[in-house]
Amino acid sequence: MIPILVRERYPQVANVANTNQLVAQRLTELGIRYSRGRKAVIDALTNADGPRSAAELHRDLAEAVPLSSLYRTLAVLTDADVVTMHYGSRGITRYELSEWLAGHHHHLVCLSCGTVDDITPPPALEADLESVVISLTVAGRFSPKGHSLEIEGLCSECA
Ligand SMILES: [Zn+2]
Ligand SMILES: [Zn+2]
Numbered sequence: 001m002i003p004i005l006v007r008e009r010y011p012q013v014a015n016v017a018n019t020n021q022l023v024a025q026r027l028t029e030l031g032i033r034y035s036r037g038r039k040a041v042i043d044a045l046t047n048a049d050g051p052r053s054a055a056e057l058h059r060d061l062a063e064a065v066p067l068s069s070l071y072r073t074l075a076v077l078t079d080a081d082v083v084t085m086h087y088g089s090r091g092i093t094r095y096e097l098s099e100w101l102a103g104h105h106h107h108l109v110c111l112s113c114g115t116v117d118d119i120t121p122p123p124a125l126e127a128d129l130e131s132v133v134i135s136l137t138v139a140g141r142f143s144p145k146g147h148s149l150e151i152e153g154l155c156s157e158c159a
Contacts (some may be wrong), residue, residue, distance in 0.1 A: 004035070010059070010115075013054075019042065019045070019097065019101055020039065020042060022101055023082050023101070025115065026080060026081075026082055026084070027080055030080050032076060032080055037064065037065045037069055037070075037073055038065070038073050038076065038077060038145050040061055040064040040065050041057065041061065041065060041070070041073050041077065041083075041118055042062055042082070042083075042097070044057055044060050045057075045083065045095065045096060045097050046097060048086045049117055050094075050096070050107065050108075050115070050116045050117040050118045051088065051094035051095060051096040051107070051116045051118075051159070052094055052095060053092050053093065053094045053095070053097075053108045054067070054070055054071060054074060054093075054095070056094075066118050070079035074095055077095075078095070080097060081097050081098055081100075082097065082098055082101060083096065083097060083098060084096055084097070084098045084099070086107070086116065088107075088109055088114065088116050089148075090114060092114060094116060096118075096123075099146075103120065104120070104126070105118045105119060105120045105122075105147060106118070106121065106129075106149035106150070106151070107119065107148065107149070107150050107151065108151050108153070108155070109150050109151065109153075110153065110154055110155035110158055111153065111154065112154055112155070112158035113155060113157060113158050114132070115154070115155050115157075129147070129149065129150075130147075133147045138146060141145050
């Protein structure tokens with residue numbers, strides 16, 4: 001029997017403080033200042049239940065981070081590998097915490113409203129996905145280093 005997909009928000013991150021600590025550590029190693037604006041973006045992504053576009057983040061961060069510096073902040077955080085870009089439907093670029101912070105997960109992409117939600121399969125199902133990835137790549141002598149499953153459909157709001 002296939003277990004039901006469990007939807008969890010960043011299971012490997014205990015809380016916002018923990019994420020902030022890890023991000024601060026990484027940026028310090030790279031000689032990058034963990035400014036108030038950068039912290040505001042990390043907090044917003046930690047509290048999000050899926051990848052967010054710059055426009056979506058700007059809606060939450062209007063006061064804290066002006067749009068002009070939001071793009072630069074996202075570029076800095078992406079270069080530092082604390083944030084990863086997600087290329088969703090309709091060519092919209094979204095941002096999320098990198099998997100070393102957020103935990104390994106997959107995405108549900110709504111084709112109607114464009115919302116992207118994270119899903120974390122239970123370990124047994126994730127192991128099945130892993131073996132599918134190996135089966136798909138072994139013939140091409142390709143060495144998989146990771147994978148991400150994008151499931152397209154309609155969210156509960158749009159269905
Ligand atoms: Zn939707
Ligand atoms: Zn996976």
